[in-house]
Amino acid sequence: DAGVIQSPRHEVTEMGQEVTLRCKPISGHDYLFWYRQTMMRGLELLIYFNNNVPIDDSGMPEDRFSAKMPNASFSTLKIQPSEPRDSAVYFCASSWGQGHRGNQPQHFGDGTRLSIL
Amino acid sequence: AQSVTQLDSQVPVFEEAPVELRCNYSSSVSVYLFWYVQYPNQGLQLLLKYLSGSTLVKGINGFEAEFNKSQTSFHLRKPSVHISDTAEYFCAVSDLDYGGSQGNLIFGKGTKLSVKP
Numbered sequence: 001d002a003g004v005i006q007s008p009r010h011e012v013t014e015m016g017q018e019v020t021l022r023c024k025p026i027s028g029h030d031y032l033f034w035y036r037q038t039m040m041r042g043l044e045l046l047i048y049f050n051n052n053v054p055i056d057d058s059g060m061p062e063d064r065f066s067a068k069m070p071n072a073s074f075s076t077l078k079i080q081p082s083e084p085r086d087s088a089v090y091f092c093a094s095s096w097g098q099g100h101r102g103n104q105p106q107h108f109g110d111g112t113r114l115s116i117l
Numbered sequence: 118a119q120s121v122t123q124l125d126s127q128v129p130v131f132e133e134a135p136v137e138l139r140c141n142y143s144s145s146v147s148v149y150l151f152w153y154v155q156y157p158n159q160g161l162q163l164l165l166k167y168l169s170g171s172t173l174v175k176g177i178n179g180f181e182a183e184f185n186k187s188q189t190s191f192h193l194r195k196p197s198v199h200i201s202d203t204a205e206y207f208c209a210v211s212d213l214d215y216g217g218s219q220g221n222l223i224f225g226k227g228t229k230l231s232v233k234p
Binding site for chain 2: 004033042043045048055056091093103105106107108109110111113
């Protein structure tokens with residue numbers, strides 16, 4: 001079975017440019033999560049969706065960040081304008097939560113390594 | 118809300134030695150616990166999980182963890198490590214009390230296991 005698919009795997013762009021990260025969750029999963037990982041701050045939850053609806057975006061650092069989930073098989077995380085401090089590895093994860101009261105693990109993609117010059 | 122503490126940020130150990138990675142969580146009525154492993158340049162992979170039943174849980178790659186409710190701990194152990202176990206390990210708890218959400222996990226800050234020959 002296909003796991004969580006993220007694209008691109010690597011992104012290098014200049015400060016001020018718009019960056020769009022993409023995620024395809026595992027088919028049938030109803031939760032989708034976006035994380036950011038840095039050496040300084042570790043793994044941070046940015047936002048998560050349930051049935052395509054954003055549930056908690058309190059981890060989104062500022063208005064430059066936005067996330068959408070137009071359908072059950074696709075989500076994007078956008079940064080506009082990008083800044084050097086946004087450089088990090090961004091992970092997408094999905095899980096099957098409905099009716100399971102949190103006992104299902106999250107499945108992670110391989111991440112997008114983002115470098116803002 | 119739940120919180121997870123991984124007491125050791127780095128654990129160096131020699132090959133074939135035993136290892137214990139510590140994890141404590143804040144108290145809750147009921148809780149689900151997970152350990153994930155992250156190899157370099159990869160996403161997080163589920164190592165094992167505790168949902169209910171036996172407090173000793175066996176996972177992949179010879180790892181096991183013991184749930185201790187009175188000490189609110191879920192320490193990860195392996196009796197004999199290999200070079201290939203070098204990775205970062207994350208403890209996570211399902212936050213059942215967080216705003217009614219049933220899909221969110223709270224992650225610890227991670228422990229880097231370094232196995233030396």
